[in-house]
Amino acid sequence: MFLQNCGCALARRAMGLGAVLGALALVLPLLVFGLGEGEESEAVLPPEPTPVSSPAPSPAAGWDAAQTVRVLHAQTGGVEKMTMADYLSRVVSAEMPASFQPEALRAQAVCARTYSLWKMRAGSHGADGADLCDDSGCCQAYLAPEEAQQNWGENAQAYGEKIAAAVADTDGQVLTYEGEPIQAVFFSSSTSATEDAAQVWGASLPYLVSVSSPEGEEVPNYHSTVTLTADQVRELAAGQYPQADLSGDPSGWISAVSYNASGRVASLKLGGVEMSGGAARSLFGLRSACFQVEYGADGFTFSVTGYGHGVGMSQYGANAMAGEGKSWRDIVTHYYTGVTITSWSG
Numbered sequence: 001m002f003l004q005n006c007g008c009a010l011a012r013r014a015m016g017l018g019a020v021l022g023a024l025a026l027v028l029p030l031l032v033f034g035l036g037e038g039e040e041s042e043a044v045l046p047p048e049p050t051p052v053s054s055p056a057p058s059p060a061a062g063w064d065a066a067q068t069v070r071v072l073h074a075q076t077g078g079v080e081k082m083t084m085a086d087y088l089s090r091v092v093s094a095e096m097p098a099s100f101q102p103e104a105l106r107a108q109a110v111c112a113r114t115y116s117l118w119k120m121r122a123g124s125h126g127a128d129g130a131d132l133c134d135d136s137g138c139c140q141a142y143l144a145p146e147e148a149q150q151n152w153g154e155n156a157q158a159y160g161e162k163i164a165a166a167v168a169d170t171d172g173q174v175l176t177y178e179g180e181p182i183q184a185v186f187f188s189s190s191t192s193a194t195e196d197a198a199q200v201w202g203a204s205l206p207y208l209v210s211v212s213s214p215e216g217e218e219v220p221n222y223h224s225t226v227t228l229t230a231d232q233v234r235e236l237a238a239g240q241y242p243q244a245d246l247s248g249d250p251s252g253w254i255s256a257v258s259y260n261a262s263g264r265v266a267s268l269k270l271g272g273v274e275m276s277g278g279a280a281r282s283l284f285g286l287r288s289a290c291f292q293v294e295y296g297a298d299g300f301t302f303s304v305t306g307y308g309h310g311v312g313m314s315q316y317g318a319n320a321m322a323g324e325g326k327s328w329r330d331i332v333t334h335y336y337t338g339v340t341i342t343s344w345s346g
Contacts, residue, residue, distance in 0.1 A: 062085070062168065062171035062172060063084075063171050063172030063343075063344065063345070064083060064084040064085035064088060064113070064167060064168075064171050064172060065083050065084070065085045065171075066083075067083060067084035067085075068081055068082070068083060068084075069081070069082060069083070069084050069087050069116070069120075069131045069132055070125075070129065070130040070131045070132075071087060071130060071131070071132050071133065071134060071142070072125055072128050072129075072130035072132070072133040072134070073133075073134050074133055074134055074135040074138075079128065079129055079130045084113070084116070085167055085168070085171075087116070087132070087142075088109055088112050088113055088116070088167045089160075089163055089164055089167050090142050090143055090144060090145070090148075091112045091116075091140045091141065091142055091143075092105060092108050092109050092112055092163050092166060092167065093143040093148045093159075093160075093163050094136070094140070094141035094142050094143035095108060095112065095140060095141050095186075095315075096108045096315055098152065098155070098159035098162055098163055099159075100315075100318075100319045100322070101319050101322030101323055102162065102165070102166060102322070103318075103321075103322035103326065103327055103328045103331065104315070104318040104319040104321070104322040104328075104331065105162065105163060105166035106166045106169055106170050106328035107313065107318050107322075107328040107331040107332050108166070108186070108313075108315065108318070109163075109166045109167045109169075109170045110170050110173050110174070110175060110184075110328060110332055110341075111175070111184040111186050111312075111313055111332065112140060112184075113170070113172075113173065113174055113344075114174045114175045114176075114181050114182055114184040115139075115140060115181075115183070115184040115185070116132055116139075116140070117174060117181040117344070117346075118180075118181045118182060118183050118184065119132060119139055120132060121180075121181065124138075145160075148160065170328065172343050172344050172345075173341055173342070173343060173344070174341075174342050174343075174344040175207075175332055175336055175339045175340070175341060175342070176339060176340050176341075176342045177206065177207050177338065177339050177340070181344075182205075182207050182336060182339055183205065183208070184312060184313070184336065185208070185309075185311050185312035185313075186312045186313040186314070186315060186335075187307070187308025187309050187310060187311065187312065187313075187314060187315065188219075188306070188307040188308040188314070188315050188316060189215055189219045189222060189306045189307045189308065189314055189315070189316040189317070190213040190215065190306050190308075190310055190314040190316075190317055191213070191262060191263045191264065191288075191290050191305055191306050191310075192212060192213060192216075192263070193210050193211065193212055193213060193261070193262040193263065194210055194211050194212075194213050194262065194310055194311065194312065194313075194314060194317075194335065195210055195260075195262050195264055195289075195309070195310030195311050196208065196209050196210045196260075196262075196311075197209075197311050199260055199262075199264070199266065199277075200278050200289075200309050200310065200311050201311075206337065206338055207336045207337050207338055207339050208311050208312055208336070208337075209337050210261060210262050211334060211335060211337065213314045213317035213320075213335075214317055214320040214321060214324070215314060215316040215317045215319070215320045216320075218316075218320075219306075219307075219316045221287070221307070222305065222306065222307075223303070223304070223305055224286075224287050224303075224304045224307075225301060225302065225303055225304065226284060226285060226286055226301070226302045226304065227298050227299055227300065227301045227302075228284060228299050228300045228302075229298070229299035229300075230246075230250040230253075230299055230300070232299070233246070233250070233253065233270075233284075233299070233300055234246045236283055236284065237270060237271065237283070240283060241270060241271070241273050241275070241283075243271075243273055244270050244271030244272065244273045245271040245272050246270075246271045250295060250299075250300075251295040253270060253271055253295075254268060254269070254270055254293055254295070254300065255268070255269045256268060256269045256274070257293070260277075262290075262310065263290050263305075264277050264288065264289040264290045264310060265277030265280060265281075265289050265290070265291060268280055270283075276289075277289035278309065284300075284302060286302055286304050287304050287306065287307040287308075288304055288305065288306040288307055288308060288309075288310065289309075289310065290304065290305045290306050290310075291303060291304040291305070312335060312336065313331070313332065313335040313336070314335070317335070318331045318335070321334065329341060
């Protein structure tokens with residue numbers, strides 16, 4: 001039985017928490033990016049296939065090279081000191097494919113630097129004796145040089161130089177709003193529009209609003225499918241939504257699916273219990289909240305578009321913009337509304 005037409009197609013035709021700057025606290029999933037998001041890890045793209053023989057060079061001396069950051073390694077609990085330049089190179093290596101356009105990598109470097117400063121000013125790792133960590137679910141994804149060599153194989157030298165250049169070329173450049181580093185979250189791929197932060201995390205930020213995004217069928221796994229049996233849905237719901245009434249015909253379990261302007265699910269009811277599209281995405285293990293759902297002989301089939309929470313910069317969108325000749329400045333000021341690009345000296 002068909003339950004709901006996809007608002008994602010409409011969006012394509014018409015056109016992913018932390019604290020809200022010290023006053024409003026919200027916990028990001030993550031990246032991202034990344035974010036991340038960086039995106040709830042969803043901002044974190046799979047590592048590039050195959051490749052390095054020599055470590056990636058450090059970016060040229062500048063503001064980044066003059067800053068020392070203490071990085072907590074989640075697996076070992078150890079804290080390592082390094083320059084901001086080295087840290088950012090390792091983050092960009094993990095967060096975005098090195099095969100992407102140079103301007104997209106520069107945009108990612110600026111986002112990574114900005115998010116790092118925002119996170120450091122929040123002081124979330126002070127008790128650990130650190131400034132940041134290498135856990136993508138907390139800060140940003142991180143790829144040590146030796147891991148990058150293994151992932152990139154024969155391309156490692158070229159990729160390492162490319163990423164180091166992206167960091168060096170944007171040395172000290174930060175996105176600010178009213179003079180403060182922004183919460184520069186990002187994610188993998190979008191529908192034709194990104195999402196407003198209020199729709200995902202319930203709190204508005206003036207620079208994290210919905211904007212157009214140009215990627216599409218060139219994105220790997222842009223369309224994905226998840227099928228769950230009625231028993232699987234009942235088991236998932238029992239753990240998080242025990243009040244949901246999942247008796248009777250399963251075709252009626254999911255109802256009242258509504259979509260927002262970006263084409264993502266705004267809310268739905270599961271067994272009479274209302275939840276957000278983001279909550280449904282998490283519960284059912286979907287790549288994004290842009291989905292349609294049908295019930296049939298095999299159970300519930302979710303047809304999904306894009307990957308990530310949808311808030312901030314789309315990484316594949318950034319790459320598409322770079323391919324169209326846009327600069328990193330064009331990219332970041334498109335995805336983060338009303339921000340200022342600042343040469344940071346704080």
